[in-house]
Amino acid sequence: MSVDVQRRRMLCASTGIALCAALGAGLSARAEEKVIRVSARKFVFTPSEIALKKGEPVVFEFTTQDVFMGFNLPEFKTRSDIVPGKVMRMPLTPDRAGTFTFLCDVFCGDGHESMSGKIVVT
Amino acid sequence: MTIDRRQFLKLSALGGGAVFASSLAGCASMSAGEPDFYFVQLSDTHWGFSGPAVNPDARGTLPKAIAAVNALSVEPDFIVFTGDLTHTTDDPVERRKRLKEFKEIASGLKNKTVHFMAGEHDAALDNGAAWKEFFGETHYTFDHKGVHFIAVDNVSDPAARIGEEQLAWLKADLARQPKDARIVVLTHRPLFDLAPEWDWATRDGAQAIDMLMPFSNVTVFYGHIHQENHQMTGHIAHHSAKSLIFPLPAPKSQPKRDPIKWDAAAPYRGLGFREVEAEAKDAKYDIKEMPVVKA
Numbered sequence: 001m002s003v004d005v006q007r008r009r010m011l012c013a014s015t016g017i018a019l020c021a022a023l024g025a026g027l028s029a030r031a032e033e034k035v036i037r038v039s040a041r042k043f044v045f046t047p048s049e050i051a052l053k054k055g056e057p058v059v060f061e062f063t064t065q066d067v068f069m070g071f072n073l074p075e076f077k078t079r080s081d082i083v084p085g086k087v088m089r090m091p092l093t094p095d096r097a098g099t100f101t102f103l104c105d106v107f108c109g110d111g112h113e114s115m116s117g118k119i120v121v122t
Numbered sequence: 123m124t125i126d127r128r129q130f131l132k133l134s135a136l137g138g139g140a141v142f143a144s145s146l147a148g149c150a151s152m153s154a155g156e157p158d159f160y161f162v163q164l165s166d167t168h169w170g171f172s173g174p175a176v177n178p179d180a181r182g183t184l185p186k187a188i189a190a191v192n193a194l195s196v197e198p199d200f201i202v203f204t205g206d207l208t209h210t211t212d213d214p215v216e217r218r219k220r221l222k223e224f225k226e227i228a229s230g231l232k233n234k235t236v237h238f239m240a241g242e243h244d245a246a247l248d249n250g251a252a253w254k255e256f257f258g259e260t261h262y263t264f265d266h267k268g269v270h271f272i273a274v275d276n277v278s279d280p281a282a283r284i285g286e287e288q289l290a291w292l293k294a295d296l297a298r299q300p301k302d303a304r305i306v307v308l309t310h311r312p313l314f315d316l317a318p319e320w321d322w323a324t325r326d327g328a329q330a331i332d333m334l335m336p337f338s339n340v341t342v343f344y345g346h347i348h349q350e351n352h353q354m355t356g357h358i359a360h361h362s363a364k365s366l367i368f369p370l371p372a373p374k375s376q377p378k379r380d381p382i383k384w385d386a387a388a389p390y391r392g393l394g395f396r397e398v399e400a401e402a403k404d405a406k407y408d409i410k411e412m413p414v415v416k417a
């Protein structure tokens with residue numbers, strides 16, 4: 001996970017001390033914390049298909065390339081705003097296997113309805 | 123002009139549509155003596171939409187529906203549009219043009235008592251600013267022949283929230299109603315989690331439902347999902363209406379909620395409006411679905 005660590009350092013450089021400290025704490029507690037970066041733009045998530053392992057904790061990091069968006073994973077009753085200019089973090093430990101839809105839940109224009117993807121948990 | 127239920131059902135039978143009776147538990151003692159009436163619900167007209175594969179008559183469907191309403195043999199007491207009057211656009215000038223055109227077309231309704239509501243397509247990109255210029259407040263109440271109507275806005279916030287302020291307003295309004303008041307809630311999105319994975323929900327809708335629960339006679343009419351759907355949360359019935367632009371698949375019936383394609387063999391199938399007869403005697407609502415064009 002050296003790429004993640006490297007990336008997190010870069011993130012620290014760009015997002016300031018408070019977040020940096022939080023990330024650092026998370027890092028020392030769980031050195032192997034798996035980060036899934038998801039980028040949003042009208043009207044797609046990249047990646048739009050995400051493979052996860054049952055019981056394995058991950059942290060999503062959301063960014064948007066244009067407007068305010070949302071990431072909603074109804075089956076796990078969890079969501080996050082995706083705010084322009086920020087990296088939004090959302091932890092998830094999938095407790096069951098299957099294919100689960102995620103979607104943008106903040107109306108973002110003509111095409112919003114098709115802005116979705118899936119998480120495949122094995 | 124008032125009609126009684128038997129007369130209404132006879133008219134319904136002539137139209138050939140199915141009648142869905144929404145019967146509510148609890149007594150509506152206060153409504154004794156109030157006359158029956160009926161209103162018409164139209165929804166999701168999406169003026170400005172273009173997509174010939176799903177509706178090659180996108181500019182003709184709304185005028186046809188209005189002609190059909192004007193041709194009803196018994197005039198409704200009033201008409202309500204439950205949102206998505208226009209199809210969304212990023213361009214604020216185009217948004218206003220669509221709202222203006224929609225309003226002009228709707229002014230062709232013979233019945234001049236019309237209550238408009240916004241949908242996320244009209245209002246979510248500018249928090250309802252353009253919509254309000256044409257139609258006024260996005261949430262309001264009115265009373266009609268013993269029924270208290272509450273129009274709830276769950277679309278001006280792009281995150282599909284009613285919001286603290288409006289919830290406080292709703293709470294204050296409900297505090298003035300007796301527990302057996304006949305209450306009809308009009309809204310755009312489902313207030314309950316019908317299909318959250320398709321964005322068919324209201325993020326804080328449960329708070330509104332909780333506030334309504336102590337009232338014995340509550341019925342919700344909404345739009346957004348472009349099809350009829352009838353569900354209960356406790357004793358509260360929720361009835362979604364058809365669209366006047368394209369139908370959508372049944373909740374969770376397929377992976378994506380893509381619009382149902384136009385069928386040249388059955389034009390306007392799945393589209394329509396509805397009549398709702400409010401029956402005072404037992405706080406009952408009879409719903410009759412009407413097609414855009416008669417077969």
Ligand SMILES: [Cu+2]
Nearest residue numbers: 206241242346
């Ligand atoms: Cu809608």
Ligand SMILES: [Fe+2]
Nearest residue numbers: 166206241346
């Ligand atoms: Fe709609």
